[in-house]
Each structure stands twice: as C-alpha cells, then as structure tokens.
Amino acid sequence: MLATAPETLLHGDAHIANAYLLPDGTVGLLDWQLQVRGCFAHDVIYLISTALPTDVRRGSARDLLARYLHDLTDQGVVGAPDLDEAWEWCRRAVVWGLVIGWLITPPENYGTAITVANTERMVAAVADLDALSILSVNP
Numbered sequence: 001m002l003a004t005a006p007e008t009l010l011h012g013d014a015h016i017a018n019a020y021l022l023p024d025g026t027v028g029l030l031d032w033q034l035q036v037r038g039c040f041a042h043d044v045i046y047l048i049s050t051a052l053p054t055d056v057r058r059g060s061a062r063d064l065l066a067r068y069l070h071d072l073t074d075q076g077v078v079g080a081p082d083l084d085e086a087w088e089w090c091r092r093a094v095v096w097g098l099v100i101g102w103l104i105t106p107p108e109n110y111g112t113a114i115t116v117a118n119t120e121r122m123v124a125a126v127a128d129l130d131a132l133s134i135l136s137v138n139p
Contacts, residue, residue: 090129
C-alpha cells in the first residue's frame with residue numbers, strides 16, 4: 001500500500017535522539033546512518049509516536065501533521081496531500097514503525113528503558129490509529 005504513496009527522501013529512523021536545537025530555536029535532524037526513498041508518513045508518524053508521551057500524542061498528532069503539511073506548502077512543495085489523506089497514510093505507516101523500529105530492535109542498541117518506552121508508545125499508536133484494521137494482505 002505504501003508503495004503507491006507520493007515518494008520523498010526519508011531518514012527511515014527519525015527519532016528524538018537525532019534532533020538538535022540551536023540557540024536561536026532552530027530545530028534540525030542529523031544522522032548519517034540511513035536514508036531511503038518512500039512515503040513521507042513513515043518518518044512523520046514514527047517521530048510523532050516515539051518522541052511524545054502517548055497522552056500528548058493522542059491530543060496533538062493530527063495538529064502536528066496539519067502543521068507539517070502547512071509547512072510543506074509554505075516551502076513550495078506542490079501536490080502535498082490534504083490532512084485526511086495524510087492521516088490515512090500515517091495510519092498505514094505506523095505499523096512499520098512498530099515492527100521495524102522497535103519489535104526487532106535488540107534492547108542492547110538503545111537500552112531496555114528506551115526500547116520498552118518506544119515499544120509501548122508504538123503499540124499504543126497502532127491501537128489508537130486502528131492501523132491493523134486498514135491493512136490488507138493480498139495472497
């Protein structure tokens with residue numbers, strides 16, 4: 001399903017430990033470990049779901065996505081999806097973040113506390129977004 005989405009350059013592992021804040025308030029993302037092409041929703045929902053406590057994500061994820069889409073348009077991106085379409089892409093992509101991001105990651109990589117916290121956050125996001133109900137398997 002995600003292969004049919006608009007394609008962009010992704011980090012593929014966008015998490016809060018790769019973010020930095022400059023004295024002027026500018027935020028950036030830096031990590032040379034990985035870059036891939038794919039659906040924007042992979043990075044967006046992964047970062048929203050792991051960087052925020054579950055209760056905060058529940059109250060702000062859609063607003064953050066709307067801000068992201070607004071900023072894309074402000075930066076000259078043509079053909080960005082509307083909020084409802086983008087939300088559906090995020091619902092599909094959140095499962096990837098759970099499985100690839102945390103279920104198969106050894107706790108030694110980030111430590112048990114971070115692994116457990118992010119796994120719990122991603123499981124909650126998958127449930128909250130009812131992501132498993134929209135996935136289909138073609139035999």
